[in-house]
Amino acid sequence: MTTIKLQNTRTRKKEVFEPIDAQNVRMYVCGPTVYDRAHLGNARPVVVFDVLFRLLRSEYGADKVTYARNFTDVDDKINARAAERGRPISDITAETTQWFLDDMGALGALEPTHMPRATAYISEMIAMIEDLIARGHAYSDGAGHALFSVKSYEEYGKLSGRSVDDMIAGARVEVADNKRDPMDFVLWKPSNDDQPGWDSPWGRGRPGWHIECSAMARDLLGASFDIHGGGNDLMFPHHENEIAQSCCANPDGEFANVWLHNEMLQVEGKKMSKSLGNFFTVKDLLDQGNPGEVIRFVFMQTHYRKPMDWTEEKAKQAEATLRKWRALTAGIEPAASAAAAVMDALADDLNTAGAVAELHKLASAGDAAGLLASAQMMGLLGAEMGAWADGPSVDLTPFADLFFAARQTAMETKDFGEVDRLKSTFVEAGLEVRMSKTGVELVPGPGFDPSKLEALT
Structure with missing residues (x-):
């Protein structure tokens, strides 16, 4: 069995991965807020953690890995989009959820074991908030809000490595009269007649953003599970808040043992921005003729903990490489397993760039069977992904x-x-x-x- 090592954000160390239960390896990844098309940056964590999902399934067995990735389908951005387009909120979320699944499927991402929607877990969120209040970690302001008391959790800030004072100084913290402390965050907030709402002990309202992941993760994976992942933009405040409320609601649990965070994405060396004209959705790139397999392959050529730069030149080179590899492996049966060097690279903190280098070596050596098995383990060169490369058969x-x-x-x-x-x-x-x-x-x-x-x- 390959020894998997992962860089744990919380401990700042590369650690040998040892699951709580090797018969049920559990991973939670923060998913999208469904109000629009997924942009290219949204796709990076999907591909990163899809590769990890595949690696864990390869090592422990496909039926022994549980992967949960949520959909946030109650959010002020969704409310605003529904009002803007004059459509029911449920229509907006249903449509954009399917868009996300279609676009990520085009990138070769396997569907997680569970894809919970926040609105299906309102009762679990209310129960967790009630428990936090009963334990003295949260409070009601008497006006429809329930808030978490950050000072009640001594470990707050350990994930990001910042003190509470630093976080107040470096973040936009809403200072409101109903907060006992500036860092306290909303668990529940009131809804007006035009907003989605549910009955609760604090009045008709809706959950804050952070509580949903804690409630869904506990229900699907338990009070302690193996891996929690997401983009590094979520480290503070979202993941800090998840840890605080989950550990306070489940004092005997550890929440997530390993935290993994992927770096952000750039386009042609610049931060992706609508104002710079370099903002792309996944659908934009697909419609422009970029095959999903090519997009996936470009992502894999940069380690997940390094900023990734999407360029047209990289896409061209990736397409040319995949065409050659598909020609080399045409009609070939894959080897019984992926090459050891490829697995070793992936097991070393998900080093996809190193694994891609090993794929090039297999191709250069003419090991078509080994190349095919190894690439398919990474979600490449599968028959279901290859229609783009078939094209008209022309001798050039x-x-x-x-x-x-x-x-x-x-x-x-x-x-x-x-x-x-x-x-x-x-x-x-x-x-x-x-x-x-x-x-x-x-x-x-x-x-x-x-x-x-x-x-x-």
Whole structure:
């Protein structure tokens, strides 16, 4: 069995992973708030923890790993979107939830074992809040709010490594008259007639954001479970608050033993932003002709704890590599198991970049069976992901030879008119022209249209 080591955010150490129960390895990952299409940054933790899910299933057995990822379907952003579009909130959440599942499925992500919706766990949230109040860790302001008392939990701030004073200074903390302390956070808040609401001991209202994950994780995974994951933007305040309320409500539990956080995503070296014009949803990239498998492969080439930069050049290179690997493994049965070097890389704190390097070595060595088994373990080269690479079957060798001959003639005559004409035709058809001293390679890109080459035959 491969020894898995993971960088635990809470201890700041790379630790050997030892599950609480090897017969039921449990992982919780914070999911999306469903009011719009998932952007490219939303997809990174999905792919990261999908790879971990696959690794755990490979090591412990597919039926011995439980993975929960939630949907936040009660939120002020959802309310605003529903009002903006004049549609029922339930319609908005149902539609955007399916969008998310479709888009992540296109990236080859397996569906988690459980995908709980916050609105299905309101009673569990109310029960947890009541328990926190009874234990002296929360209080009601008498006006429809229930709030968690941060000072009642001495370990607050250990995950992010910051003191409460630092967190107050470095964050936008709402200072309200109903708070006993500026850091106290909302567990329950009142709803007006236009907002979704449920009856509670504090009046008609709806849950705060943080309580939902604690309630759902406890119900599905227990008071103590193995791994909690998410983007590092959630470390404070969301994950700090989850730990505080969960540990206070379950003093005999540990909540999550291991915390994993992925770094953020950039586009062409800059933070993704609508104002910069580099904001993409996953659907945008798919509609632009970027195959889901290619997007997934680009993600895997950067370690999850490092910032990832999405570029068009990386996407082109990833597509070319996957085409070559699919050609190499066509008609081949995969090996009985993934290559040991690939598994060792993944087991070393989910080093997907190292695993990809090992895939390149397998391809270079001509080990098609080992390449296929290893890539499929990582969610690549599966038959269900390969339709994009099938495309029209066109032998591009004659066109490459034609271009090479024209280039040789042009070098002698100094007339590059024919070379330019051919290259323009190839580019318009969706081919990338790669030239070297010894030959020409024509690489189909997204939207390759062979009909545009007919004029050359």
